[in-house]
Amino acid sequence: MKFDHPILNLKLKIENLKLFFMLQNIFIFIAILAAVAVQGSFLPHFFSPEHIPDLVLIIVIFAATRADFSRILVWIILAGIAMDMAYFAPFGLNVFAFVAIAFVSNFLTRKILVTHGIWNFLTMFGVIIAGTFFNDWILAIFEEIISRSNLHYSFSLFFGKDIFIKVFFNLITLGLIYWPLKKISDYFNLYYSKTGAFK
């Protein structure tokens, strides 16, 4: 539909834009819920509990390395709350881990300034490895604080062999979902132009 009057056309564009953002928000909300359910209800059928890939974390890191941090912060918090609520975790545990990791990921990728193609994918590999370790450590430390109220640091708590297997599975998961996620984020214009940001 097109009007002759420029103001009416502008209004129509704004309405379309509003509708687009509303649909985008609904899509992201459903995608978060689905990812949370896949991680806790689908993947455990194929992996032992300590090796289940951190699907939601991978999506959070993907978004943080490609989008403006302040634009996705609310969604990251929501993803963390969804994880905490759906799996009876202490409120805020996953929010803390996701926000901290997303912020560092966002900062590092902007420093490295990789824009396109295979290098972007490889940079993501590095960020996922570091993110998996940090996520595991944050959860382990808070779990120790909550359950015992005295920290019990040990080498195995931070560098057990399971964490390396988990990193491996996380990388495979990234390989599987990277291109579909890229297509979706491009479609929703979530793509963050590093050169154009924070001008």
Added chain:
Amino acid sequence: MPKKIFLKQLFKVAFILTIFAVLIVWNPRSLFSPFREIFARTNYAFQKIFSTIGGNTGGFFDFLSSISSLKDENADLLKENNSLVSQLTLLREEKKENEILRKQLELSPKNKFNLENAFVIGQDPQRLGSWIIIDKGSSSGITVGMPVIVSDGILVGKIEETSGISSKVSLLTNSTSIVNAADLNSEARGILRGEYGLGILLDLVSQEDILSNGDDVITSGLGGDMPRGLFIGKIQEFGVSSDKLFQQAVVIPRVKYSDLRMVSVIKN
């Protein structure tokens, strides 16, 4: 990125992290119960769908991977079946004897459990402990502390938290799980506790009691929170505790907790 904007963002993130760190340590579960309820209901459909799809797909892959071991497994099962048939005959005799003795002692028949069957719709996806989520909650009469069993008598854990339509079951392997247990053969009593998702340990068994490898471990019923006689597993190995005061035994559960699809909650 200009330094000013970066510092503003850093301050914002630090503020958010501080707030959530306080909430984690404070852990006011009751305060967030209504939110948890809303989220549980919103996510319930997704969990159920993906759990069903995962169960069916995982079952198919399990079947494919088990084909090679089917022959050996079949031979073992036939052997076990023969042994069970002979045991069954003996038990029938004992059942008759038991009924006669109960009549003579004027004891009421052993109560049947009031069971609530539930599907497993989620498992621990991180390293936060050893637990599962089931699709029945407080609206089905489930409350915290109720025992959760499979196959009409094998204990797998107890209810730790409930929402209206789902519940969190803390498995016996969870480090916070503590159950009063006994060795069925020697009547040695102890405390059964989880070992950080890795296994189960029968602890605080007196030095005078006799433990043997392969003995069955059941709930002792002490404390009143669990009925007596729920089967837990078999003793794999035993020894003296590090302080030399008690005996300890590693118990191998009868069921593989990661393969649980359906469980029953004992409501009475």
